[in-house]
Amino acid sequence: MATRRPARKGSAKGVAKGVPAEARASAATGPQDERRLVEAAQNDPAKFDALYELQFERVYAFVASRVRDRASAEDVTSEVFHKALANLASYEWRGVPFAAWLLRIAANAIVDHAKRAAREFPAPDDPPEPANDLVVQASEMRAIEHRAQLFRLVEQLPAIQKQVVLDRFVEQRSIKEIAQRLGKTEGAVKQLQLRAVQNLRAQMEGSNG
Amino acid sequence: MANRSLALQLDEVVQAMLVSLQPRREKTPDRELASLARVAQELRDLPREEFRTALKSDLQRRASTSESTAAAKAGTGEEQVGTVHYMRPGLTSITPYIIVRGASQFIEFLKTAFEATERMRVPAPDGSIMHAEVAIGNGAIEVSDGSDAYPAAPQAIHLYVDDPDATYARTLQGGSTSFYAPTDDHPSGDRWGAVKDPFGNHWYIAKPRGWTPGPEGLRSVQPYLHLREAHKMIPFLVVAFGAEAMGVHASPQGVVHHATIRIGNATLEIDEAHREFQPMPCHLHVYVPDTDAVYEQALRAGATSIEPPRNAPYGDRAAGVKDAWGNSWFIATYLGNK
Numbered sequence: 002m003a004t005r006r007p008a009r010k011g012s013a014k015g016v017a018k019g020v021p022a023e024a025r026a027s028a029a030t031g032p033q034d035e036r037r038l039v040e041a042a043q044n045d046p047a048k049f050d051a052l053y054e055l056q057f058e059r060v061y062a063f064v065a066s067r068v069r070d071r072a073s074a075e076d077v078t079s080e081v082f083h084k085a086l087a088n089l090a091s092y093e094w095r096g097v098p099f100a101a102w103l104l105r106i107a108a109n110a111i112v113d114h115a116k117r118a119a120r121e122f123p124a125p126d127d128p129p130e131p132a133n134d135l136v137v138q139a140s141e142m143r144a145i146e147h148r149a150q151l152f153r154l155v156e157q158l159p160a161i162q163k164q165v166v167l168d169r170f171v172e173q174r175s176i177k178e179i180a181q182r183l184g185k186t187e188g189a190v191k192q193l194q195l196r197a198v199q200n201l202r203a204q205m206e207g208s209n210g
Numbered sequence: 211m212a213n214r215s216l217a218l219q220l221d222e223v224v225q226a227m228l229v230s231l232q233p234r235r236e237k238t239p240d241r242e243l244a245s246l247a248r249v250a251q252e253l254r255d256l257p258r259e260e261f262r263t264a265l266k267s268d269l270q271r272r273a274s275t276s277e278s279t280a281a282a283k284a285g286t287g288e289e290q291v292g293t294v295h296y297m298r299p300g301l302t303s304i305t306p307y308i309i310v311r312g313a314s315q316f317i318e319f320l321k322t323a324f325e326a327t328e329r330m331r332v333p334a335p336d337g338s339i340m341h342a343e344v345a346i347g348n349g350a351i352e353v354s355d356g357s358d359a360y361p362a363a364p365q366a367i368h369l370y371v372d373d374p375d376a377t378y379a380r381t382l383q384g385g386s387t388s389f390y391a392p393t394d395d396h397p398s399g400d401r402w403g404a405v406k407d408p409f410g411n412h413w414y415i416a417k418p419r420g421w422t423p424g425p426e427g428l429r430s431v432q433p434y435l436h437l438r439e440a441h442k443m444i445p446f447l448v449v450a451f452g453a454e455a456m457g458v459h460a461s462p463q464g465v466v467h468h469a470t471i472r473i474g475n476a477t478l479e480i481d482e483a484h485r486e487f488q489p490m491p492c493h494l495h496v497y498v499p500d501t502d503a504v505y506e507q508a509l510r511a512g513a514t515s516i517e518p519p520r521n522a523p524y525g526d527r528a529a530g531v532k533d534a535w536g537n538s539w540f541i542a543t544y545l546g547n548k
Contacts, residue, residue, distance in 0.1 A: 046273035053266055058257070065255040072297060072475050075261050079268070086269055118299040148252050155256060170253040173228050176221060178457055188217075194224065195217040195246070202249045 039099050042089055049086050056103055057082075058149035063104055066145065067111050077114050081107045147205070154204050162197035169194060216243065223247045227254060297497040298526065298544040300329060300343070303474025306351050306433045307493035307540060309363045310409045313339035313355040319407060320344050320351070323381045324369065347371070347430025349476075352495055363538075364410030365492035366434040368479055374415045378403040381413060389486065398468075412487070429476050433494055436483040437535050440466040443480050446533060447471050450508035451496065474498070491536030501543040505529040508539065521545065 038055065041048040060081050065074040084106050085092075092102050155166055164183065168174045176194075180187045220243065227250065297303065310316045317339075320326035329350070330343040338355035347370065356362035371377045374392040382388060385408040392403035392415065400416040407413060414434060437443055441464050447453035451473045458469040465482050473496060483489050498504045502519045508531040509515060516530030516538060527543040 047270070049269060049273050050266065053269060057262055057265075061257045061262075062255065065257070071258070072302070074255070075258070075265075078257075078261075079265050082265060082269055083272065086273060148255065151249065151252050152256055155253075166253060166256070167259065169224065169228075170250075170256050171258050174456070181457075191217040191221045195220050198220060198246050198249050198253075201253075202245060205249070 035099055036094050039089075039092060039094065043092070046086060046089065049089065052085075052099065053082060056100055058152040059100055059145065060103055060107055062145045062148040062152060063107050064111060066141075066148070068114065073114060073118075077107065077110045080110045080114075084110070151201060151205060154201055157204070158197055158200060162193055162200065165190060165193045166197045216246075219243050220246050220250065224250050227251060296499045296543045297474075298542070300345070301350055301495070301497060302429055302476040303497050304433060304476040304478055305349075305495040305497075306365055306367060306431065307495045308351055308353050308365060308409075308411060309356045309360050309493060310353065310411075311356050311362050312409065313342060313353050316407075316409050317342060317344055317353060319384045319409070320346065323384045323386075323407075323413075324371070324377065326351075349429040349431030351431060360493075362410070363490070363492050364412075365490050366412035366414065366436060366487070368414045368416065368432040368434045370416055370418055370430045370432075372417060374401050374403055374417045377415050378405065381405045381407060381415070384408070386413070410490075412490070432476070433478040433492070435478065435480045435492070435535075435537065436487045436489055437480055438483050438489060440469070440480050440482045443533075443535065444469060444471065446511050446513075447473065449511040450513060450531075450539075451498065451504060452507075489535060491538075493538045493540065495540045495542060497542050497544060499543060501527040501529050501541050504541050505531060508533075508541070513539070516540075 035055070038048070038051045042052055057078075061074065061078050064077045064081065065071075068074050068077060081103060085103055088106075092099065155163060158166065161183070165179060168179045168182065169176075174182075176187045176190050179185075180190045183190065185193075219240070223243070223246075308316070317326070317328055317331075321328070321344075324346045327345045328342065329345050330341070331339060332341040334340040334355070340354055342353040344351050344353060351367070354360070369377075378388075378392050382405065386405040389404035389406065389412075392401050394401050396402035396416075398416070400418050402414065402416040404412065404414050412434070435443070441460065444453075444455050444458065444466075448455070454472045456470040456472050456477065459467045460469075461467065466480060468479065468481050470477050470479050478494070481487070496504075505515075505519050513531035513533050516532055517528075519527055519529040519541075522528040522542075525545050527545055529541045531539050531541065533539065
């Protein structure tokens with residue numbers, strides 16, 4: 002029997018110990034803007050907010066692509082930002098994007114998380130750690146940037162479409178339940194879902210073009 | 211009509227993604243649908259807004275209260291961060307804790323009937339099982355041998371599987387008795403069968419087919435509580451655990467025919483006890499961010515204390531309460547390995 006199992010999104014065991022500086026993880030703002038934000042937060046941790054807003058989707062997209070479930074993605078993402086805040090003074094501007102520094106913290110946090118889980122629940126059928134997972138490839142970084150951008154665009158959807166996307170994909174509610182919650186027919190909810198995904202695709206194509 | 215058709219097709223793709231929890235390779239010669247499906251696939255990892263907001267607040271609090279500490283420790287890379295790993299790895303917010311006579315045999319039954327995997331076993335000095343943890347699908351069950359202090363307490367479990375007929379057959383081979391064979395006529399719309407195992411537990415074996423609230427993307431294992439005055443359980447869980455009632459089907463008189471209740475990242479189901487599905491007071495293990503707060507909330511909601519919060523030797527902040535129906539709720543916050 003194959004009962005339903007969580008998606009195994011790549012190995013959670015073999016993850017990067019280092020993210021190359023050329024990972025092209027620079028933020029949407031320019032490097033100088035980012036540098037000012039980092040220095041402001043180094044002088045006043047209360048200003049870490051701005052960095053969080055800028056980097057949340059990127060870090061979450063990276064972590065979610067490498068751990069096995071939402072609870073783990075949230076745990077690790079939380080750990081990354083707490084560590085970043087606590088160690089912000091150690092970040093030195095040497096042309097390395099702040100995002101790359103964050104993702105290096107994330108990569109290590111993912112390793113730690115996987116080790117914790119493996120120590121408590123060894124899974125003999127899991128494949129050995131593949132060596133090529135020790136580096137984050139540029140293609141993976143492009144995928145992460147793409148996904149982070151998609152997450153940001155959800156914010157800009159019309160309110161009703163955004164609600165359907167959140168209910169369906171995050172809360173994983175049924176079409177029937179969403180229809181009940183929104184006071185709409187199931188057919189209307191499916192249309193809203195289609196329009197939302199079409200909107201996102203169009204905007205992604207626009208932002209990539 | 212073409213657009214409507216695309217909406218239906220996309221939803222079928224989304225449904226498959228959410229139910230199977232695995233990106234399914236679709237044979238989609240339709241390029242339009244395929245490109246939409248790629249976007250939908252990526253949306254599966256969309257973060258929760260509540261998490262984004264809560265983490266920001268948490269960081270703000272930390273920034274405002276520990277500025278000097280953070281600066282002093284900066285550069286060491288050794289700081290122990292405030293963590294939100296409140297669930298023990300491998301467990302979700304709600305795990306059934308089944309106490310049986312013959313825990314070892316029960317675990318063998320779970321392996322045979324449900325392809326369960328034993329993840330942990332802690333034997334007692336007399337050779338019985340003090341504690342064990344068994345994975346079924348993407349869920350888990352905790353098991354221990356009954357004792358005078360904790361007598362056997364079978365319970366009802368709603369189990370989502372890919373092949374309910376084969377699973378049902380294996381449970382019968384394992385000595386279960388049938389309530390009814392898998393049928394497509396169950397009110398949920400799912401293919402659904404029901405058995406009672408040799409240890410007294412009920413297993414509602416289902417494959418999600420219809421769109422009942424709850425199952426998509428959720429756990430293989432869901433506790434199912436048959437209760438008298440089930441409607442009163444909902445406000446208790448809301449107050450005690452911050453639960454959310456996801457779908458309540460009740461008669462005009464308010465009798466709950468079925469309700470799905472979410473706590474954290476897991477769900478349980480309740481209904482009004484009926485026919486052979488009578489109350490089975492049971493034990494549930496619930497991970498929460500703050501055991502002490504939930505313990506107090508549960509007492510305020512009418513529960514009685516089994517044990518006040520303590521730091522358990524296995525690394526949880528743990529407490530226990532009993533609800534008005536006789537169910538025991540073991541509240542826990544994972545403290546990690548630190």
